[in-house]
Amino acid sequence: MPQKHALIIRHVPHEGVAGYRQPIEDHGYLVDRIDVTDPAFSSLDLCEPDLLIMMGGPMGVYEQDTHPWISCQLRRLAHRLEADRPTLGVCFGAQMIAAAMGAHVYAGPAKEVGFHAVTVRNNALDGPLRHLAGVPVLHWHGDTFTLPDNVELLASSHVYDHQAFRRGSNILALQFHAEMGMDPRFDAWIEQWPGAVVEAGGDEASLRRAHTELGPAAVEAGRAMIEEWLRGLI
Template identity: 75%
Template sequence: MTQKTALIIRHVPYEGVAGFRAPIEAAGYEVDRIDVADERFSSLDLVEHDLLIMMGGPMGVYEQEEYPWIACQLKRLARRLEANRPTLGVCFGAQMIAEAMGGRVFAGPASEVGFHPVTLSAEGLAGPLRHVAEVPVLHWHGDTFSLPENVELLASSPLYAHQAFRRGNNVLALQFHAEMGLDPRIEAWIEGGEAAMARAGTTEARLRADHDTLGPGAVAAGQAMIAEWLEGFD
């Protein structure tokens, strides 16, 4: 049997796959990773791997002059989505999926930083996201997106209506970070996130306390969600 392969695209070193690695490996994938700063990235075929996972980052999809690799990645991502290859996007990764599918990414009205639950739609409750229902998960963003055509909205929050969507069984976009809660790299987020935290009305102390108390439950729910999603590909 041919080994299934998964590729993680990391847009900044401190935003990795974290808690999602365990269910991906448990589903039988050999996991590889590439940073967008890697010289190999610009020529990488994003259709090739059985599973593509795109993680977060502090940049905006609309900042393509400052980050030329964004436009390059979008073109190759669009080809993968046209082929309906299994693809997961988290935060910035979710915004990249939205943009590649014809949506628009833009700065939102507020900074959403901290642990709180999302509200699931009927479609969300009927699928893998049911595992995160009523579970406080980490949010860390100020951008949002319009929904592309032919997708199902799965989750919302009081600040942002578009927290998750899917297209069929193979494409899943998550604005929130259900992979984070046990990863020490949260310190890099906190240390570099003073402005975002201030805009959101939270503090380092609050985030660290919530990470310690709510993080394990968030990761457990996120892992169950991803494990179920990986079972359902067309």
């Protein structure tokens, strides 16, 4: 059987696939990654990988003047989504999927930073997101998006309604970070954006304590979710 290839797009070095790597590799994917700062990124065919994973980042989809690669990535991502190629977006990656589908991405009224559970909607309780029901997972964002046409909303939180959506079996967008909880890069997040923790009404010590206490269970649930989603790809 030919080797399946998964490509991770990193928008910043300290936002990698983290806990999701294990189920992706367990499903037989050879995992590679590319940074948006790589000169080769602008000419990369995003329709080619068997699985595309787009991770987070501190930028906004609307900051295309500051980050010209965003518009370039959106155009190529739209082609991939039109072809219904398996695609996973996390946080900024989820917002990119939404934007490529024609949704509006914008700065929300509040920062959502910390560990808390999402409410998995009734229509999703028999699918991959059922593994997250009642499990606190990490949130770290201030942007949100309108729901694209022809997608199914899967989860919400008390801060933002649009936490996860899918289109069919192959396209999954997750606003939260169920991949984080056992990755040392969490320290870099706090060092890079300490103000976001305070803006969300928290403090560094409490967040670090939550990461220690809740992180392993979050990653376990996140891995189970991704494993089930990968099994359902067509």
